[in-house]
Amino acid sequence: MDQHIVGIRYVEAGPLHYCAPGDLRLGIGDYVVVKTDRGERLGWVVLTPDQVVNAKPEGPIRVVDRLASAEEVEQHRMQKRRAEEDVSRAQAAAARVDPRARVASITYDLAGKYAEMTFSARENAGDVSDRIQREVARALDLPDLWVEQVGDRDRAKAVGGLGQCGRGLCCSTWMTEFPAISIKMAKDQGLAPNPSKISGVCGRLLCCLSFEVDAYREIVGSLPKVGKKLTTPVGKAKVLSINALTEMVRLRFEESGQIIEISTEAVKRQMGTTLRPEELDVEIEEALRDKDRRRTENLIAVLSPVDRPLRDAAAEGGPVVDEEERAARRRQRAAGDRSREGGARSGPRSGERPKRSGSAPEGERRRRRGGTGAGQPRGERPEAGESRSGIRITRRRAGDPAAGEQPRGQRPASQQPVARDGGGASGSGSGSGSGSGSGGDAEQKRRRRRGRRGGRGRGSSEGSAPASE
Numbered sequence: 001m002d003q004h005i006v007g008i009r010y011v012e013a014g015p016l017h018y019c020a021p022g023d024l025r026l027g028i029g030d031y032v033v034v035k036t037d038r039g040e041r042l043g044w045v046v047l048t049p050d051q052v053v054n055a056k057p058e059g060p061i062r063v064v065d066r067l068a069s070a071e072e073v074e075q076h077r078m079q080k081r082r083a084e085e086d087v088s089r090a091q092a093a094a095a096r097v098d099p100r101a102r103v104a105s106i107t108y109d110l111a112g113k114y115a116e117m118t119f120s121a122r123e124n125a126g127d128v129s130d131r132i133q134r135e136v137a138r139a140l141d142l143p144d145l146w147v148e149q150v151g152d153r154d155r156a157k158a159v160g161g162l163g164q165c166g167r168g169l170c171c172s173t174w175m176t177e178f179p180a181i182s183i184k185m186a187k188d189q190g191l192a193p194n195p196s197k198i199s200g201v202c203g204r205l206l207c208c209l210s211f212e213v214d215a216y217r218e219i220v221g222s223l224p225k226v227g228k229k230l231t232t233p234v235g236k237a238k239v240l241s242i243n244a245l246t247e248m249v250r251l252r253f254e255e256s257g258q259i260i261e262i263s264t265e266a267v268k269r270q271m272g273t274t275l276r277p278e279e280l281d282v283e284i285e286e287a288l289r290d291k292d293r294r295r296t297e298n299l300i301a302v303l304s305p306v307d308r309p310l311r312d313a314a315a316e317g318g319p320v321v322d323e324e325e326r327a328a329r330r331r332q333r334a335a336g337d338r339s340r341e342g343g344a345r346s347g348p349r350s351g352e353r354p355k356r357s358g359s360a361p362e363g364e365r366r367r368r369r370g371g372t373g374a375g376q377p378r379g380e381r382p383e384a385g386e387s388r389s390g391i392r393i394t395r396r397r398a399g400d401p402a403a404g405e406q407p408r409g410q411r412p413a414s415q416q417p418v419a420r421d422g423g424g425a426s427g428s429g430s431g432s433g434s435g436s437g438s439g440g441d442a443e444q445k446r447r448r449r450r451g452r453r454g455g456r457g458r459g460s461s462e463g464s465a466p467a468s469e
Helices: 070-097 129-140 152-159 183-188 213-221 264-270 278-299 323-346 362-369 424-429 438-453 458-463
Strands: 006-009 017-020 031-036 039-047 062-067 102-108 114-120 144-149 229-232 235-243 248-253 259-263
Touching (some): 039 070, 070 129, 114 152, 129 144, 183 213, 248 264, 259 264
Antiparallel strands (some): 006 039, 031 062, 235 248
């Protein structure tokens, strides 16, 4: 790109036109005269050749004709005042053709022979633009008039005025192009979608909504949205509002209803650690906590407190039982003692033999096993010389030389019974073979019957020594 190019404007805050300076050395603010298709135009330099970077001019590049003189500058200002006065006359002429047409601006060339007019309409007025052109040219007595339809913003730019801030309109003071504005920009900045508050004098959305929207999005973008719920160390909280200007966030706790304000910097620093979204806590962290809880319950024993300490069962050699179980056992033992006492008072009938079954009283079972009664511990036997049921028991030890070894189930030779047939010699002669003959078998049967009638068990009758009468 040739560096000998300057930027020139013909209208304040208007489009930029690139021209070749020629042999002139121009600076910022110099008034120059440029020849165009519609006469000579007076403009001023806004960009010098060394300030033009990456310029992409469209169409042929015009050459600056000359530097403007003081008379030409004054003539330009006079033509500008003339255009402002002719706007009302042009508006009256355009309204006769289309009542919806609104004249925006009129611009004259340096000599005042050529003019440019812009107007706006609610709809496309292409079919009536020719009639408006003829009517306005006749009213202003202009030989050549160029007419163009523009939008509401261009009309506000040409007319000018004051905005809601109390200053001149941005579009008519320094803006050269109109930015794209959407209602989402107002929402991102926390503004209510009220047309009377977010619209300009042109009836469109304010152009200034696009100036700071990037800063608002940078501040609010990393923060939770309004209405979202957060989990904090002191409970769940809801985001009420975010003030991007003061950079403060308002939170309300659900349990206590307390409202606090915290800076956006603190929220960004704690987000993900102490402050977390409720969805993250419910969907992910709650499942992890439940998994850890189940693992703890399965692997770690939990000790529950009791009212009074239990007895040291390990020292006593028994299981550890609580007070309720011990009371139940005492009641069970008392019931068993009462049942045994009732059975002892009733006793077996005469001529009946006690039944040998599992339902026999506890005292009967103890007597069969060799016990002495309810007062004697289970499994203990009386010592030698003690009396049981009126019978004195003499125990012999194995290998005692005083008492010879006798076969089990046989009496000593001195106590062998005498044969009932009366033969003394035959009885004494057959005494040695009585253990293997019919007499020995009969004697063993009688002893077994006598033992059953006495209530002794088989183990006690066979294992104990014969009683002395």
